[in-house]
Amino acid sequence: MEEQIITKNFIEQIIDADLEAGMDAIATRFPPEPNGYLHIGHAKSIFLNFGLAKKYDGTCFLRFDDTNPIKEEDEYVESIQRDVAWLGAVWDGEVRFASDYFDAFYDMAESLIEKGLAYVDDQTAEEMHKHRGTLTEPGVESPYRDRSVEENLSLFRQMRDGAFADGEKVLRAKIDMASPNMNMRDPAIYRILHASHHRTGDKWCIYPMYDYAHPLEDAIEGITHSLCTLEFEDHRPLYNWFIDHLADSPHLKSKPQQIEFARLEIENTMTSKRRLKALVDAQLVDGWDDPRLPTISGLRRRGYTPAALKEFCQRIGVAKTNSIVEQNYLTFCLREDLNRVAPRAMAVLNPLKLTLTNYPEDQIEWVEGVVNPNDESMGTYQIPFGKHLYIEQEDFREEANRKYHRLKPGGEVRLMYGYIIKCEDYVKDPETGEITEVLCSYDPMTKSGMPDADRKVKGTLHWVEATHAVDAEVHLLDDLMDPDQAADADILDRFNKDSLEVLKGCKCEPRLAEAPIGQAYQFMRKGYYCADRKYHTPEAPVFNLTVGLRDKFKG
Structure with missing residues (x-):
């Protein structure tokens, strides 16, 4: 038997080489900013960072890069922790925050000033942007770039103590205004922001910039492999510059190796x-x-x-x-x-009455359904069946050709888990012409276990017994983005106003009223639907369309 060769991705190959070269253990992290909820793109990063740590018996931290108090909220912190845990990731130690290191960031900023590698700039944001240069032209050095170490230290401490207004001054790294990498052109590393922080309150009125704090957090925590998406590739030289010039700081434990990978982009998402x-x-x-x-x-x-x-x-x-x-x-x-x-169930989204004319009026029998045909251990369940039923409106046609294998005048179908029935007549609304009821006869010999149980007909319909039926609300969901709008259009214009259709008065099996919150079911012949986490109750069931039974992708 040939040995199966498992190809490792390029990050795993780098880690293998580092471990072979003598690295003791790897350390990764998942570092979201708490300024919104995580999206599916973050799932890829979560599985990658926590998965690598688990595979290589390393560590992975959950850390919040909370350096911008204006956009950050505890709600986002809580939602992110909930999402990461739901995906099955287990972080090492306590949850960490960039704000845990604000004192260390400040100390290291003073160290850069003392080394002549940072200065306080009085230019406005507009002036700095104007003087930054372009991809083909170098930037213009600030007139405040050559301030003395003593003056810069004094001004930076006054910034910290609240002596200046927002935007009045900024601390910049002194690197190279002619660098071909725009990120190296004296980037801002501290700004004045008189805003209360969700964790530190009003202790600080200056806050570190993301590009300054992020690499230092990794180095403080001893991260070995700093994984990020490709848009941060041009930031890597700046991150390394900070770590290299602060290598003597007692706060730093490692020089993380930044590795960029492709972000997750899904069409029309x-x-x-x-x-x-x-x-x-x-x-x-x-x-x-x-x-x-x-x-x-x-x-x-x-x-x-x-x-x-x-x-x-x-x-x-x-x-x-x-x-x-x-x-x-x-x-x-x-x-x-x-x-x-997913368990199977029957639900009728657009109900049409069906009456079995030769079935006893008050009789209810219980037929046996399979919970999931792919997992026998899930067993079976009982479904009520009687004279009055609901079927889908689309499952009956007054006029139909030979290729239509559902119910039509004179035609036969099998009711799932039940009998073969034949359409004898139907009732129309005299004013609208709408079909309001289908009248059928049933063959009692065609139920499971009866002599004609194996009699073949081409169509099988799902149904719900009327007297036990539960009224439910079903939400049909479509793409969030309007595919006819340009990808660079304003998000409010791109929003698909027809992305939600609410169906009221749907008819469901009685057991669906007791559906656990968040449980997904396969509604037979319709798709997969989930009991809504916000609105579903036994008294008023609400289900969201999860996914249809098929789409264009063939695997």
Whole structure:
């Protein structure tokens, strides 16, 4: 038997080489900014960072890069922790925050000033942007660039003590205004911001910039492999510059190796927290966990499973170049998982009355349904059956050709788990012409265990018994983004106003009233639907469409 060769991704190959060269153990981290809810793109990073730590018996921290108090909230911190845990990731130690290191950041900023590598600039943000230069032209040095160490220290301490207004001064790294890398042209590392922080309160009125704090956090925590997406590749020289020039700081434990990988982009899917927040703020969606949103909270509410998301991320792999993944690839992974684990049930979304004219009026019998045909251990359940039923409106046609194998005048179909029935007549509304009831006879010899149980007909319909039926509300969900709008259009213009259709008066099996919150079911012949986490109750069941039974992707 040939030995199976497992190809490792390029990050695993780097880690293997580092361990072979003598590295004791790896340390990774997942470092979100608490300025919104996580989206599906973050899932890839979560599975990668925590997965590598687990595979190589290393550590992985959950750390919040909370350096901008204006945009950060405890709500986001709590939601992120909830999402990471739901995906199955277990972080090492306590949750960490950039704000844990504010004192260390400040000490190291003073150290840069003392080394002549940072200065206080009085220029406005507009002036600094104007003097930054372009990709083909060097920037212009600030007139304050050559201030003395003593003056810079004094001014920086006055900034810390609240002597200046927001934007009046900024601390910049002194690197190279002619560098071909725009990030190296004396970037700002501290700004004045008189804003209360969600953790430190009003202790600080100056806050470190992300590009300054982020690499230092990694080095403080002893991170060995700092994994990030490709848009940070041009930031790597700046990150290394900070760490190299602060290598003598007692705060730093390591020089992290930054490795960039392709971010997750899915066709016609918005993964910008800023733009998603615009939809939330405009109340076009039902909060950050709206099941139409690609946030992890929204996907959970829609009925996605951690296993499906993990399988999807593993299938697309870890690459060095960006690409856009077909949306059908994601739904294929979801459908495969739900097919294995979701219970089956019958629900009629657009009900049409069906009466069995030769069935006893007051008789109710119980037929046996299979919970999941792919998992016998899930067993069977009992379904009420009687004279009065509901079927889908689309399952009856007054006029139909030979290819239509559902119910039609004189035609026969089998009711799932039940009898073969024949359409004898139907009732129309005299004013609208709408068909309001189908009248059928049933063959009592065609039930399971009866002599004609194996008699073949081409169509099988799902149904719900009328007297035991539970009224439910079903939400049909479509793409959040309007495919006819340009990708660079304003997010409010791109929003698909037809992305939600609410169906009221749907008829469900009685057991669906007791559906656990968040449980996904396969509604027979219709698709997978999930008991809504926000609105579902036994008295008023609400289900969201998770995914249809099929799409264009063939695997």
